[in-house]
Amino acid sequence: MLTVTSVLFVLFAVSSAQQLTFTHHAVLDPNEKFQLNWNPATDGSDYFTFECVVATRGWLGLGFSSNGAMAAADMVIAWVDASGNPQISDRHGPAQGNGYPPADIKQDYELISGRKNDTHTIITFRRKQDTCDPQDWKITSDTTRLIWAYNDQVPTSADDISKHTERGVKSVQLVNPQTKDGMATILADPRTVTYDLRITNVTLPTDKRTLYWCEIIELPTWNKHHIIANRMMVQKGNERYVHHLVVYGCGEEDMSEHLGKPAACFDDTQVFSPMQMCTDYHAVWAVGGEDFVYPSNMGAPIFGNSKQRFVLLEMHYDNPDLTP
Template sequence: DDTVRIIFAHSEDDPNDENDLRWHGTEGRGVKFMYLLNAVTKPDLSGNIITRDMIQTNYHVPPQVTTYRCKAFTLSNLGKKHHMIKFESHIQRGMEPYVHHILVYKCPPLSKEWINKDYFCYLNGREVAPCGSVFFGWEYGGQDFYFPDNVGMPIGEPEDDATYIMEVHYNNPELRSDLVDSSGMRITFTPDLRKYDAGLLTTGVQIGPTHMIPPHETDFVNTGFCQAECLEQGLKDMPGQQVKVFAAWQHSHLLAYAMTTKHLRNGKEIEPFADDQAYDFNYQQIRLLRKEVPLKMGDSLITQCTYDSTSRTNLTLGGEATTDEMCISFIFYYPRMPLDGCLADPIFDTIPEIKDMKPPEQVKFLQGYNWKDRHARLLFRNNMEKTKYRSSCYARNPSFLNFKTVDRLRPTEIYHPPQRDCQKDNGQV
């Protein structure tokens, strides 16, 4: 199930035999990322379908490394409830290296003056900044996503006055001043409602400076989690007190080389929703599960990321820039429950010098560590193992946000995958 990098070469001329293999030339070669065991079958979407684009319009990207540009849209003019059944990116040709991700958030209504207006996402006040409720999106290397034929993401509901805020992250390390972009997303939807409403749950490590990766490490692990207590807020009123998970979308940045979204039932780890021990930033595709998996009362989630920071000389922090880090999983499921996300981040109460400091002060202190010293890095690892975490549990409708200081979530029993069915004979599989 890991990300596989396929290296290919081909020639326009067929060989006459095995001794007549010809050079493919400079154009007949390449690299393709894929999940070999997670093939996507494109369904027939003919019939009563509608498409709508959410696009930036000739946006002049500033000559700075990281830019977050937003644009607000409304779907209230649909007149009645529809189901979104597909979403896809629309990346302007030539902008592929510079568009890092596009996320669309479903947020409280904004005043009309903001609709169809683009602006800097985080420089115009909290009211118009993206909220925490990710609705859909695209990450670098991602492909079109089709919902299962019995599920659709609800839009245009009569009581729904939401504003959809599209956030485009531009990564411009060359500081180019000649980039003009019209990228965005296209959604496909239908008034012919499917059986179930889909939902999206965000879990993992809270994005921010308390997400720290020391330099000079080959296998540093960070974890975020979603406690059973939080999941119960959404599951308690669902039919059978459960939902069914059908896809998972894992996201980290340049230092991560492994990601796992673990699934715990009554504290015991069972088969993970996603496990990629060859995670690659260049291929961030949503994984459809081979079979739907129930998420039940008493279940909990752990998102684990493993980083190689040997290329860095100081702390790498969690943040929005590509050179910062993240560790987030988006869980697609049905039927929709009143819960949007649950995240966690360490508070460093095991380091006496910084336990009472605010995060910026903690960062400043730890940046003064001699990170070349292996013993200093080992001590930091040990403190991370023992620190408490701040967990957050939130939803947009009905609105609630709960914070709680908790111990790090650990499984009472580790999951071991079953032995593969491959039969070995004389060293060959």
């Protein structure tokens, strides 16, 4: 049984900036062997910084694709050579179909560092959000399909890169603007109150790769507060199954009859009926998203209205390998 996910609301007010080494993280493969950390650009002419942590001692590849295929994709391949020196190569997919990705005429990926140990290779590099190179992918706020690959064979040169032994695709939101207010500062403020929304244990089906799961939750009777931040809490080990979350407010609808009756939001015969009545957004999160913090002079009201007692928690799980 997979006990997966919840969202934490941070209530009340304030704070200041917090700098993190990497603000974003995603596990790209079902076996957690290819992990990606990154910092988005602050504007369209700035750099994205990426760190690939991959369970290989050979080469690793990361690509940006419109549809998850190699054709016309923007790719970077990196490795640590036999002398211990990190190497990087800016490449692109063939115009059509799959095939060996040739090197770009203009190399726009800048190596920052690279190292490997007995089990993993770690490569850090950067590139501009828009390189103005027709062979590169302009990173936008749209969901990006990241293609990934690796092989345990160490290339002898950029012209000697063997075919991947493992590959896959993952949809990720790379551009998720960070506010100047830090979650750590907010949580350290003694005036802050936290409230957790936790979904009941969910067993993922093994006959279909995706599941939308919904549960009605009754809010406590509190005085009026304001949501000033929220954080996704995914049970460790289940990150690869969680795709996105939405928390809806149900207005003044009485949803008592649905308490304790979580169910699939959509199936072949019907729509989970509470979804038709709960339409106010309280929180939204998707793969690649991190803590969301409101600007210090803003917040979303919650509690305080005895008629607005219920929220709907919608989870989207993704299980492409149909793992039990």
